[in-house]
Amino acid sequence: MEARRAESDHWHLFLAFTPMSIRVRGPNGKLSSLSYQNDSLQITNGSTTTVPLRQVLGAKRASRSFELSYLRRSKTMGLETLTGILPDEVTDDVADAWIETLLQMAYEGMGVSRQRRLKVVINPHGGTKKAVGIFKKSVEPIFLAAECTLDVVHTTRPGHAYDIGKDLSLTDYDAIAILSGDGLVHEILNGLAHNLHPIKALATPLAPIPTGTGNGLSLNILGFDDGFDVGVAALNAVKGLPMKVDLCSVTQNGKRTISFMSQAMGLMADLDIGTEHLRWMGEARFSYGFLRGCGLFVSLQALGSNADPPVIKMKPSPLRILIKEYESDKEKMFEALQQRKKNPPAATKPAEADLESTQLPTLKYALDDEEGWTVVQEPLLYLFAGKGPYVGRHVYLSTQSLLSTLFRDYMSFPVSLPDDGLLDIVLQTTNVSRVELLRNQSAAPKGLVYWHPSVRYVKAHAYRVKPLASKGALAVDGEIFPFEEFQVEAHSKLGCFLSPFGYYAAPFERHTY
Numbered sequence: 001m002e003a004r005r006a007e008s009d010h011w012h013l014f015l016a017f018t019p020m021s022i023r024v025r026g027p028n029g030k031l032s033s034l035s036y037q038n039d040s041l042q043i044t045n046g047s048t049t050t051v052p053l054r055q056v057l058g059a060k061r062a063s064r065s066f067e068l069s070y071l072r073r074s075k076t077m078g079l080e081t082l083t084g085i086l087p088d089e090v091t092d093d094v095a096d097a098w099i100e101t102l103l104q105m106a107y108e109g110m111g112v113s114r115q116r117r118l119k120v121v122i123n124p125h126g127g128t129k130k131a132v133g134i135f136k137k138s139v140e141p142i143f144l145a146a147e148c149t150l151d152v153v154h155t156t157r158p159g160h161a162y163d164i165g166k167d168l169s170l171t172d173y174d175a176i177a178i179l180s181g182d183g184l185v186h187e188i189l190n191g192l193a194h195n196l197h198p199i200k201a202l203a204t205p206l207a208p209i210p211t212g213t214g215n216g217l218s219l220n221i222l223g224f225d226d227g228f229d230v231g232v233a234a235l236n237a238v239k240g241l242p243m244k245v246d247l248c249s250v251t252q253n254g255k256r257t258i259s260f261m262s263q264a265m266g267l268m269a270d271l272d273i274g275t276e277h278l279r280w281m282g283e284a285r286f287s288y289g290f291l292r293g294c295g296l297f298v299s300l301q302a303l304g305s306n307a308d309p310p311v312i313k314m315k316p317s318p319l320r321i322l323i324k325e326y327e328s329d330k331e332k333m334f335e336a337l338q339q340r341k342k343n344p345p346a347a348t349k350p351a352e353a354d355l356e357s358t359q360l361p362t363l364k365y366a367l368d369d370e371e372g373w374t375v376v377q378e379p380l381l382y383l384f385a386g387k388g389p390y391v392g393r394h395v396y397l398s399t400q401s402l403l404s405t406l407f408r409d410y411m412s413f414p415v416s417l418p419d420d421g422l423l424d425i426v427l428q429t430t431n432v433s434r435v436e437l438l439r440n441q442s443a444a445p446k447g448l449v450y451w452h453p454s455v456r457y458v459k460a461h462a463y464r465v466k467p468l469a470s471k472g473a474l475a476v477d478g479e480i481f482p483f484e485e486f487q488v489e490a491h492s493k494l495g496c497f498l499s500p501f502g503y504y505a506a507p508f509e510r511h512t513y
């Protein structure tokens with residue numbers, strides 16, 4: 001206690017003697033004035049640029065040369081470097097004190113350690129295969145400006161990221177930055193789950209940098225506007241704070257798989273499954289899957305008209321579903337979301353004993369347990385379950401042209417909370433027409449489908465699905481799984497993502513259908 005007080009006194013004395021501003025002469029001979037105030041840095045040389053301290057990456061002096069690195073937001077977040085010579089009035093001591101104060105405010109003052117040690121995993125094959133170039137051009141310079149230590153690996157085959165997680169040293173890295181889509185995150189998490197100390201391994205914070213086809217995790221962490229901005233994602237790897245998140249175990253045929261995002265059956269699984277060979281289509285691949293899944297012959301004119309949509313019943317998915325339900329009142333779940341956003345909890349570390357454990361948490365629910373489980377009676381078009389509001393898949397159908405079909409930003413679980421220990425389940429009943437279903441997709445980025453009366457939405461500890469037909473599709477985090485019986489349960493706070501906010505960044509409002 002005494003030591004901490006002395007440290008704080010020392011810091012206040014240091015602050016009192018540090019000037020608020022210094023000047024730097026740029027290569028063009030002009031002087032820039034740099035000053036920090038509250039939570040921003042002001043750079044004045046004719047006009048004034050205000051840089052939030054969170055976007056300040058580094059500052060250093062070598063003899064009389066000075067360099068400042070920060071991120072500036074124009075259309076996207078990009079790296080800026082200000083270099084110059086310190087004028088005589090700014091002594092070395094003054095410059096060093098000013099730099100130290102700035103960095104203290106920009107890092108420790110925000111609860112972040114400087115010079116993070118990052119394991120960087122890049123999938124050269126993901127999405128449109130641009131990850132390597134994006135890393136070199138836009139991400140690595142940000143990490144280096146922040147003086148991070150980098151250990152970069154390019155995955156060379158499917159399964160490589162699993163091995164990286166399995167063999168990861170748990171003392172050498174502060175976080176894992178992943179340049180890929182959700183598929184590689186799934187692989188790394190499953191590798192970590194097979195690490196010698198799985199609970200400790202899964203507590204390693206992950207920071208996705210979106211360079212895949214499906215980037216739902218980036219959207220959840222960074223939000224709708226910034227979810228595909230690699231500069232914002234790189235900043236999150238440097239400055240994000242650990243946010244504990246629930247992970248799920250999917251048990252099928254005695255095999256246990258970790259799922260961080262979604263399990264889809266029926267129509268929604270068609271988005272991923274059977275479209276692998278269409279990777280060249282980019283995001284349009286998922287639109288194709290959706291249209292194929294609900295029958296291609298939908299009249300786009302009908303989508304644009306105000307006439308009552310024709311009711312064309314679709315074939316229900318043949319599934320027996322049991323749910324260990326926690327809540328199904330949409331209003332109550334919406335209210336819990338508002339409360340959680342107001343009070344994000346501080347990240348906690350797993351208990352010491354758990355960190356040393358060589359086992360994953362034991363499963364709570366037996367595979368044949370039926371007591372207290374609800375059996376879903378309604379015929380369903382699809383079941384979609386998971387964690388995190390966005391699942392990175394969205395059909396938006398223009399009423400004018402199929403060419404403007406987009407497919408991303410699907411907010412499927414708008415009231416999902418990172419750490420309530422529950423998974424969210426969407427049960428799309430067949431009480432909806434094809435046209436309505438497609439119309440609903442245009443509300444998907446905002447998650448408004450949640451309020452549609454044909455959607456049953458449940459928060460659950462666990463659920464079990466038994467397919468009643470041999471043909472069908474199951475996708476776990478977008479990966480193909482056998483269409484066979486499986487059970488899923490949530491594990492409270494087993495995983496960890498770096499986050500700028502401490503909650504999922506997905507604005508969600510009430511809506512009336």
Ligand SMILES: Nc1ncnc2c1ncn2[C@@H]1O[C@H](COP(=O)(O)OP(=O)(O)OP(=O)(O)O)[C@@H](O)[C@H]1O
Nearest residue numbers: 126127155156157158180181182183184212213214
């Ligand atoms: N060098 C490689 N060559 C081929 N496949 C690879 C390679 N490295 C990783 N993979 C595989 O690529 C798959 C897709 O990964 P990722 O999520 O990064 O991209 P994506 O385009 O978003 O994929 P998805 O469409 O499945 O979400 C992973 O399942 C992974 O096993």
